[in-house]
Amino acid sequence: MADTESRTASQTQAATASEGITRRRLIGTAGATGVALGAVGAGAGYAVAASNTPEQSTALTSLGADEVMFHGKHQPGITTPLQARGHLVAFDLAAGAGRKEATALLRRWSATAERLMAGEAAASDDTDVARDAGPSSLTVTFGFGHSFFSRTGLEKQRPTALDPLPDFFSDHLDKARSNGDLWVQIGANDSLVAFHALRALQKDAGKAAKVRWQMNGFNRSPGATARPLTTRNLMGQIDGTNNPKPADADFDKRIFVPGSGSSSSPAWMANGSYVVVRRIRMLLDDWEKQSTAAQESVIGRKKSTGAPLTGGDETTEPDLEKTDAAGDLVVPLNAHARITRPDQNGGAAMLRRPFSFHDGFDTDGAPDAGLLFICWQADPLRGFVPVQRKLDRGDALSQFIRHEASGLFAVPGGAEKGGYVGQELLEG
């Protein structure tokens, strides 16, 4: 394996933030041009000759060789740049399995995640599905659901931040695809690498836990677009514009539990985060019948550029008071962008890091497609909940979407070398 010391983390703000938890196998800076050259060998069977001349070293990467570190202050897969492929899977502990089995499982899972994220084979009986490929930015993230704590006799350690989300008027939730004792998020820029990890982690679960639900998602492939920081969803909207940036002064405070815990989070959640996962079906047949102008009125932004309807570019703040010649607000009162603006929500902020999904067509020809909405925050009561309460009442977008499944999970801080995720909880 090549020397990592000579490499610098780069490519996006998100990759370098959060105290270097993600270190990618890059040489130089790919930057916004999308220009990328070369590759450094990594992983079993992966050997690539890179002619690394000085002129070229400003823009040197390879999709397969990109590696995210498993160990760190925070778990990977939170501030890691969006990946092309994702799997979400919830497990329930098996009948008879408790704290002891859960502890052994988290040990196995952490060991497997560390190996696979480094581009290595699983410790035993590897399926070879990822063989020849590099780690391809594989990340594995583990979380605990509300029901985990009673199953393991750890009720006293359950954060109040894990209290069930309130009912929302517009929810159409399928309980079988919601919540669960344990949650695993897998992301990678190669679909076979991601599937390989999914199967390895499912095998690790053994008799201790069974799959409760599982969802597949996707984002743009690296290099498909010159737009590096935001993506588009299946409605064609630019997504992620107002995401908090790791460089923001209050980013850590909003997204991660402090190192000392908090009023809603015990000490074992230090440097952890809470994730809300929602399968949001998009009613694309209805949406696509709307004119572009009608769609832009629903969102409050230009579809082409993401700029507010009041002018500027994607990063310009909307002028929420601006009226048109007829005296009507340019950004309507029920526009999605108005309701979700952080300064309209008492400073609430969450980091959205979604995948799109598409699971074929219903019998009426409507696509079963939409967004695997995934958002991260230090406390759901100050992140997702107040925003969703507002959206629930008055979002113009709500008639074109349907929340079909929901999960809330406590995602502890990252594991130290030699440790495993959730160790402070399970051994505390």
Added chain:
Amino acid sequence: MADTESRTASQTQAATASEGITRRRLIGTAGATGVALGAVGAGAGYAVAASNTPEQSTALTSLGADEVMFHGKHQPGITTPLQARGHLVAFDLAAGAGRKEATALLRRWSATAERLMAGEAAASDDTDVARDAGPSSLTVTFGFGHSFFSRTGLEKQRPTALDPLPDFFSDHLDKARSNGDLWVQIGANDSLVAFHALRALQKDAGKAAKVRWQMNGFNRSPGATARPLTTRNLMGQIDGTNNPKPADADFDKRIFVPGSGSSSSPAWMANGSYVVVRRIRMLLDDWEKQSTAAQESVIGRKKSTGAPLTGGDETTEPDLEKTDAAGDLVVPLNAHARITRPDQNGGAAMLRRPFSFHDGFDTDGAPDAGLLFICWQADPLRGFVPVQRKLDRGDALSQFIRHEASGLFAVPGGAEKGGYVGQELLEG
């Protein structure tokens, strides 16, 4: 849009074969090292600055900017290199729709495919889902099923090569997910680009045709591996080793209908091909319980390298007579590699160009995953059928797979500029 004349098709044998039907937006040769640099702007909204110095021009490409040509002797998506994402969709003509509506539909579809493959927006009401991205090697391929011809009064033009496939003993076919009047294959290296095309083509169908079935698949992402010509499937096997190569003297004869037609193909199928599509479920829970040695005995090849069990490397011919110390054949009589060897099948050959699929888990925790087997040949009776007959009787692999759906479609030659796919059939 940048000048295509200055570019040379490259990257894989398949990309350059078949009379240049695929011309990719590459500068220079990426080759087997996987080294790739730079990008040239292409498509609406896609603007990239490429510093194309002579030293760099030997290895210059970008995933998004890669473009495959719609027009040509053959349709795209047959010899095009494997793409990271694929959609297969079958349509049935609506009640009351006949030849006239089908003709108009194929005109619309061809026009949309040409635009989208060039990285342009759909002619009207584009959803913007692919906006900002390049064409990302998008290909769209159209075919006609057996039932199409009676629906349109074109029975006399139906090729005998489209006669229904024989029943196979091991088939467990779901008729609702099999066959269909029309078939569309979409491939791209970006999932959003592929989905965008799927929706645009579905919209073009309008009231003339309805989705009968639809399947999603994937392959490795470009750059994830240094192995350029073969891939691995979800069993971890190297796949595609014995595929005919476009450079083979008899490649065109085996894969494409001659320009004058043939005994089983009318003249309108000149330069076309027949595709057999099979949803092959892999029983991965059973497969993964086998030792590597047992798996290798089933296939007849080393799992790690793809080399025959009789030695050499992936491209070495197996020594089918070789015995071990105990006098047993090293490549067992029922080994998959022995049964599928072309010289064991009267020279039959088909070009396999599959996608893997994964549609979540069954309630028992078994993955609904496997291979969207797609094979191309000049005549199914000399390609797929004799091979599958042999596999049906004695393939050691058969206990680990299940054919769940099947389709056979006539895929005409490529459209000329100003023309559309199937024009010779529909206007003949």
